[in-house]
Amino acid sequence: MQALILLAHGSRRAESNREVQAMAEQLAARLPGFRVSAAFLELSAPDIATAIDRAVAQGAGRVLLLPYFLAAGRHVVEDIPAIVEERRTHYAEVEMLLLPYLGAAPGMADFLAALVPTSP
């Protein structure tokens, strides 16, 4: 079984965190081969280490982590990789793959440009 964890920042606003959970559910509907969940760096639960632990406990042999972030700030460059590395040392038998963050996706500029109404 493969797991996909959508990694978000987390917000003081519960509605914002529910939105991330809803996005994880939309991903689950699109990726039938994965058990999909959401995890938060701060201000909401579960945290990233807990989400990884749960995925492994549920039998995931491969855990993909997708940072739902737009720019490579400190969270993306330092905090998230450190958490994943720390968990990796506990689960030598599990393949753990930290994917590129969303903002680095090829096609993001096209996706964004399509959101702009070009005529008044």
Add this chain to the structure above:
Amino acid sequence: MQALILLAHGSRRAESNREVQAMAEQLAARLPGFRVSAAFLELSAPDIATAIDRAVAQGAGRVLLLPYFLAAGRHVVEDIPAIVEERRTHYAEVEMLLLPYLGAAPGMADFLAALVPTSP
């Protein structure tokens, strides 16, 4: 002339802010009818009010603002609308349109799902 301002959070990491500027340049290349710039809520410059002032000073009769945010946290729901509303009262003659934030875009779940490698 129309202006498009990409509104980002801003980071302590300069590289992250440069990434947002680079995204604004990529948008400019795709939207020839717009003068495109980036603005930051905090931790980098210009701030949003300054970017709006500049666009108007450069002759924009219509200013579109695109929040480069993934979830409707406090920044998206309160802070950004308040800044835009405040500036709007200064420029009655300018059409100012706050677009939906990126995370609300239809197609985001599909875009995200396409980033996941489905076979090991």
